[in-house]
Amino acid sequence: xxxxxxxxxxxxxxxxxxxxxxxxxxxxxxxxxxxxxxxxxxxxxxxxxxxxxxxxxxxxxxxxxxxxxxxxxxxxxxxxxxxxxxxxxxxxxxxxxxxxxxxxxxxxxxxxxxxxxxxxxxxxxxxxxxxxxxxxxxxxxxxxxxxxxxxxxxxxxxxxxxxxxxxxxxxxxxxxxxxxxxxxxxxxxxxxxxxxxxxxxxxxxxxxxxxxxxxxxxxxxxxxxxxxxxxxxxxxxxxxxxxxxxxxxxxx
Amino acid sequence: xxxxxxxxxxxxxxxxxxxxxxxxxxxxxxxxxxxxxxxxxxxxxxxxxxxxxxxxxxxxxxxxxxxxxxxxxxxxxxxxxxxxxxxxxxxxxxxxxxxxxxxxxxxxxxxxxxxxxxxxxxxxxxxxxxxxxxxxxxxxxxxxxxxxxxxxxxxxxxxxxxxxxxxxxxxxxxxxxxxxxxxxxxxxxxxxxxxxxxxxxxxxxxxxxxxxxxxxxxxxxxxxxxxxxxxxxxxxxxxxxxxxxxxxxxxxxxxxxxxxxxxxxxxxxxxxxxxxxxxxxxxxxxxxxxxxxxxxxxxxxxxxxxxxxxxxxxxxxxxxxxxxxxxxxxxxxxxxxxxxxxxx
Numbered sequence: 001x002x003x004x005x006x007x008x009x010x011x012x013x014x015x016x017x018x019x020x021x022x023x024x025x026x027x028x029x030x031x032x033x034x035x036x037x038x039x040x041x042x043x044x045x046x047x048x049x050x051x052x053x054x055x056x057x058x059x060x061x062x063x064x065x066x067x068x069x070x071x072x073x074x075x076x077x078x079x080x081x082x083x084x085x086x087x088x089x090x091x092x093x094x095x096x097x098x099x100x101x102x103x104x105x106x107x108x109x110x111x112x113x114x115x116x117x118x119x120x121x122x123x124x125x126x127x128x129x130x131x132x133x134x135x136x137x138x139x140x141x142x143x144x145x146x147x148x149x150x151x152x153x154x155x156x157x158x159x160x161x162x163x164x165x166x167x168x169x170x171x172x173x174x175x176x177x178x179x180x181x182x183x184x185x186x187x188x189x190x191x192x193x194x195x196x197x198x199x200x201x202x203x204x205x206x207x208x209x210x211x212x213x214x215x216x217x218x219x220x221x222x223x224x225x226x227x228x229x230x231x232x233x234x235x236x237x238x239x240x241x242x243x244x245x246x247x248x249x250x251x252x
Numbered sequence: 253x254x255x256x257x258x259x260x261x262x263x264x265x266x267x268x269x270x271x272x273x274x275x276x277x278x279x280x281x282x283x284x285x286x287x288x289x290x291x292x293x294x295x296x297x298x299x300x301x302x303x304x305x306x307x308x309x310x311x312x313x314x315x316x317x318x319x320x321x322x323x324x325x326x327x328x329x330x331x332x333x334x335x336x337x338x339x340x341x342x343x344x345x346x347x348x349x350x351x352x353x354x355x356x357x358x359x360x361x362x363x364x365x366x367x368x369x370x371x372x373x374x375x376x377x378x379x380x381x382x383x384x385x386x387x388x389x390x391x392x393x394x395x396x397x398x399x400x401x402x403x404x405x406x407x408x409x410x411x412x413x414x415x416x417x418x419x420x421x422x423x424x425x426x427x428x429x430x431x432x433x434x435x436x437x438x439x440x441x442x443x444x445x446x447x448x449x450x451x452x453x454x455x456x457x458x459x460x461x462x463x464x465x466x467x468x469x470x471x472x473x474x475x476x477x478x479x480x481x482x483x484x485x486x487x488x489x490x491x492x493x494x495x496x497x498x499x500x501x502x503x504x505x506x507x508x509x510x511x512x513x514x515x516x517x518x519x520x521x522x523x524x525x526x527x528x529x530x531x532x533x534x535x536x537x538x539x540x541x542x543x544x545x546x547x548x549x550x551x552x553x554x555x556x557x558x559x560x561x562x563x564x565x566x567x568x569x570x571x572x573x574x575x576x577x578x579x580x581x582x583x584x585x586x587x588x589x590x591x592x593x594x595x596x
Contacts, residue, residue, distance in 0.1 A: 058518050
């Protein structure tokens, strides 16, 4: 049995998918979700083989939802109209359904997925590679550039980028420091360095990215080194190249 | 190129009449100084015909070369040169007519002739400069108005286009689903969608319609959205009878409702109540559109589009920037707009 989850905020959009799936007795819809919050829970609980995922959904969009899942399942995206998302799909040869779609188009997408479906043991790695690459470009889309969505103790939190004080590398994660505490995100430092506004966020050190607006002063530290002091009192190491970059942006 | 003042019959007449009067005065002055009428008349005709020709020359010259503020020295030089040339020319002709014995009389009157010529040509120049500047200004205004009108048309067209695709394709997707499960409802949805779209195409942007009419149209939209979003979307319309009779620009309310719905539905989870209240307050129609709001959600880029377009339209229609205001409370987002002079 192939286990499927449908995530879309429009009930009729879900029902058309279910209708098209009736042709496939080996496929079972284990859950339908109204939004990304339900989606995350359902995916963690059911470990589906395939999800149908809408992009525009309440509070967090489809890409942001996927970012919150460590081992994302295979995805067929469904969207009505979103030229940015479509560009991202095209760039990574990810199949997607443009609403409204026909049974034939649906069958094609599903069969393509079945044909290329990797065997069980390579499944996770390969699927994850494609999904990661897609999410990487999706995070540069205009509608999600200004915020970061994180999962914290089963809850989902949306952090506007201006609320970020600084970022700290933590093994495979990045620790996002805000006034309300620190949150972990499974992304790399270079990812944030690329997506965040370069005028506002500066990589001061291999392991640190600082929000320029949070800086109160630079303090001398050891020989000819400096440290960045934030409004919150946090002290951030400053490397030589970091010092040069920071000087240019602060206009020192 | 601006038309010369002499291109209209009215000004041509003024020009000729003024010269005739001036020539007559000229004769009068010479007679009173003791010259005979014939001599005075010939002098006047010769001098003034040439002076008038010089004026026409100056008027036409300025048409092609209008000096800017700092170049009045050019005007002065031109004035003196033309007056000097006129003096030489008229002297030559008068001496031909009267013979060399008139030379003495001509010589003693040179300063006064020159002075009069400078004054007259100076006046003509002044009038021409004012005329051409005004003409240029008019031309500029016309161009500016035209370009503004074009920009406005294009902008309104674009605004209207941008409202559509997401809504349209999702609605069609719902119809697609209903065809299998509830054909009657699918038919109703197609009908609503057609009526709604027809309304969008038909309506002139600057046309004013009754609020009651706009609400009918809005209801089509709300019914479509309710089919799409099912139980999640609830609406509450509170409009007084006088408000229903007020006139508002067409397609103004719908983008605001669309904005409220998008914002409400995509900014929160669970059931969403969208409110609309309209009242007539003195001469103004005041309309408030409310939607719930979750302060946790960072507003998605693009959802503010409806608001921006409405604000822009209010500005284009009424030339005022204070007609739309936005209030955010802890859990609600309220947009209030006012239509001045909203009575029939």
